[in-house]
Amino acid sequence: MTFSLLSEDTATSARAGQLSTTRGDIDTPAFMPIGTYGAVKTLSPKDLDEAGADVILGNTYHLYLRPGMEIIGAAGGLHKFMAWEKPILTDSGGFQVFSLAKLRKISDEGVTFKSTLDGSEHRFTPERAIEIQLALGSDIIMALDECAPGGADCETVRKAVARTASWTERCHTFLEEGDQFLRSGAHFFPIVHGGADEALRRESAETVLPFAGSGIAIGGLAVGEEKVPMFETVELMNSVLPREKLRYLMGVGKPEDIIRAVSLGVDLFDCVLPTRNARNGQFFMWDGTVNILNSRFSHDMAPISETCGCYCCTTFTRAYIRHLFKLNEVLGLRLASLHNVTFYLNLMRSIREKIGDGTFDSWTREKLTALNSSND
Numbered sequence: 001m002t003f004s005l006l007s008e009d010t011a012t013s014a015r016a017g018q019l020s021t022t023r024g025d026i027d028t029p030a031f032m033p034i035g036t037y038g039a040v041k042t043l044s045p046k047d048l049d050e051a052g053a054d055v056i057l058g059n060t061y062h063l064y065l066r067p068g069m070e071i072i073g074a075a076g077g078l079h080k081f082m083a084w085e086k087p088i089l090t091d092s093g094g095f096q097v098f099s100l101a102k103l104r105k106i107s108d109e110g111v112t113f114k115s116t117l118d119g120s121e122h123r124f125t126p127e128r129a130i131e132i133q134l135a136l137g138s139d140i141i142m143a144l145d146e147c148a149p150g151g152a153d154c155e156t157v158r159k160a161v162a163r164t165a166s167w168t169e170r171c172h173t174f175l176e177e178g179d180q181f182l183r184s185g186a187h188f189f190p191i192v193h194g195g196a197d198e199a200l201r202r203e204s205a206e207t208v209l210p211f212a213g214s215g216i217a218i219g220g221l222a223v224g225e226e227k228v229p230m231f232e233t234v235e236l237m238n239s240v241l242p243r244e245k246l247r248y249l250m251g252v253g254k255p256e257d258i259i260r261a262v263s264l265g266v267d268l269f270d271c272v273l274p275t276r277n278a279r280n281g282q283f284f285m286w287d288g289t290v291n292i293l294n295s296r297f298s299h300d301m302a303p304i305s306e307t308c309g310c311y312c313c314t315t316f317t318r319a320y321i322r323h324l325f326k327l328n329e330v331l332g333l334r335l336a337s338l339h340n341v342t343f344y345l346n347l348m349r350s351i352r353e354k355i356g357d358g359t360f361d362s363w364t365r366e367k368l369t370a371l372n373s374s375n376d
């Protein structure tokens with residue numbers, strides 16, 4: 001199970017590659033639609049496959065609480081449970097548990113939290129987070145990390161970096177001690193933290209890199225900080241991380257942020273935007289976003305996009321889709337999600353093609369200008 005670089009852009013740090021897994025190859029740069037509870041909201045695995053998704057993301061914390069590991073285990077793992085045969089990356093649950101603020105207690109051993117559903121108490125240790133991801137049948141397993149909140153003071157970030165280092169080592173030891181990881185053929189990605197502090201980022205990368213196989217994640221960004229420090233950190237990571245390892249920038253982002261991060265050497269992305277914004281009537285387009293609820297679309301018999309090949313754009317008019325949204329018809333949410341996910345996956349396909357044919361840099365400048373305009 002390896003990551004191979006297929007071509008590298010000469011004008012920027014963009015790279016095209018391929019991560020191989022036992023459930024199929026993932027062409028990079030790649031985007032993962034988010035299937036929090038084992039479903040990408042309103043879309044079927046068939047929709048996702050036809051839209052060109054190579055991999056989706058499942059949330060360990062959410063799946064652990066609902067439906068719970070007993071039911072997913074009885075189904076034969078998450079792939080069988082949700083009828084998705086391609087790769088799944090699972091997060092460690094850390095990010096969600098740390099978001100619980102008042103409901104969790106953290107120590108060097110792990111984190112204890114109360115379920116928001118019924119108040120029951122649960123404990124995630126590095127070992128337990130790995131055990132759950134192995135039971136889910138994950139193809140890319142993430143290390144349990146401590147996420148300092150955006151804007152945290154230096155001492156809090158420093159402690160999170162130290163704890164993440166120790167937990168990453170424990171995750172790795174746990175994986176290596178059993179034979180389940182080896183049999184699964186899964187990848188294990190450690191996560192670099194350190195907020196926007198250069199010294200801490202370097203220290204974090206140094207401490208978790210020894211446990212990285214094919215890839216490594218850049219965490220703790222896209223948590224409310226400004227864009228400038230975020231891209232400065234991505235640029236720093238580009239100079240620090242070994243070029244042969246896949247780089248996964250967690251939680252990013254808008255199409256323009258993805259293009260900029262690719263130009264700084266990032267290979268893998270996930271974000272809730274295409275599906276979440278779809279439910280608010282926002283459609284992603286090459287020249288910005290449009291909100292279908294705008295009254296100027298009420299008599300508009302053109303498709304959402306003339307150039308998009310998705311079922312929504314090849315079949316329905318803006319006026320009809322706006323009508324569905326005005327009446328809260330579920331079909332409207334589904335068509336918007338289908339278009340937005342297709343848009344993101346087409347964006348990644350274009351990025352890979354432009355890196356391959358050596359025109360990524362000029363294409364990027366043209367697209368960033370267009371994407372930054374909003375049609376709302």
Ligand SMILES: [Zn+2]
Binds near residue numbers: 304308310312338339
């Ligand atoms: Zn479309």
